[in-house]
Amino acid sequence: SQTIHQWPATLVQPVGSPLSLECTVEGTSNPNLYWYRQAAGRGLQLLFYSVGIGQISSEVPQNLSASRPQDRQFILSSKKLLLSDSGFYLCAWSGGQGSAYEQYFGPGTRLTVT
Amino acid sequence: TQLLEQSPQFLSIQEGENLTVYCNSSSVFSSLQWYRQEPGEGPVLLVTVVTGGEVKKLKRLTFQFGDARKDSSLHITAAQTGDTGLYLCAGEDSSGTYKYIFGTGTRLKVLA
Numbered sequence: 001s002q003t004i005h006q007w008p009a010t011l012v013q014p015v016g017s018p019l020s021l022e023c024t025v026e027g028t029s030n031p032n033l034y035w036y037r038q039a040a041g042r043g044l045q046l047l048f049y050s051v052g053i054g055q056i057s058s059e060v061p062q063n064l065s066a067s068r069p070q071d072r073q074f075i076l077s078s079k080k081l082l083l084s085d086s087g088f089y090l091c092a093w094s095g096g097q098g099s100a101y102e103q104y105f106g107p108g109t110r111l112t113v114t
Numbered sequence: 115t116q117l118l119e120q121s122p123q124f125l126s127i128q129e130g131e132n133l134t135v136y137c138n139s140s141s142v143f144s145s146l147q148w149y150r151q152e153p154g155e156g157p158v159l160l161v162t163v164v165t166g167g168e169v170k171k172l173k174r175l176t177f178q179f180g181d182a183r184k185d186s187s188l189h190i191t192a193a194q195t196g197d198t199g200l201y202l203c204a205g206e207d208s209s210g211t212y213k214y215i216f217g218t219g220t221r222l223k224v225l226a
């Protein structure tokens with residue numbers, strides 16, 4: 001069966017510091033991968049998605065970036081965090097050996113920028 | 115741009131009551147998914163509906179896909195406190211980019 005991992009689970013960082021969030025998927029190959037951000041009690045904002053290694057599409061221009069160095073690894077980064085980067089970050093996958101229609105989410109990372 | 119609007123945004127009901135959540139769009143979707151999310155956790159997939167007019171049941175939850183595949187509903191019978199959470203509908207963007215469009219969410223609170 002497929003599983004998706006995110007770490008860290010929680011993170012408190014000062015403004016201006018760098019960021020690296022990691023997501024890995026097990027049990028499937030060539031998945032589509034996604035990063036979302038969610039404000040408290042709100043819907044999901046798509047930040048980046050990737051359909052293959054090295055292929056990144058950005059949905060919202062901001063100070064975040066994403067990379068996919070391996071088939072099942074997706075990394076969200078920032079060189080200098082802003083207060084507005086605080087939120088709940090979710091990684092998801094679709095396709096691969098899963099259903100063509102559905103997305104599966106990781107447990108999320110709660111980021112607080114102080 | 116495809117949009118999915120959910121209603122109501124918030125719902126607070128007593129245990130044992132019935133409720134319906136709606137997910138509407140002016141666009142056609144090849145499928146729609148429903149998720150439930152609890153605080154501090156990732157959304158969990160409940161169901162996928164694919165065929166226009168399709169009805170799926172998951173215990174006390176009934177999901178329906180509109181005939182024209184532009185809308186969907188989630189009906190909960192005899193709500194329980196364990197049904198509390200954020201309900202999200204989602205559909206795959208029709209542009210073939212593998213993106214998903216998410217609804218605005220319905221926050222349900224079931225009171226004992």
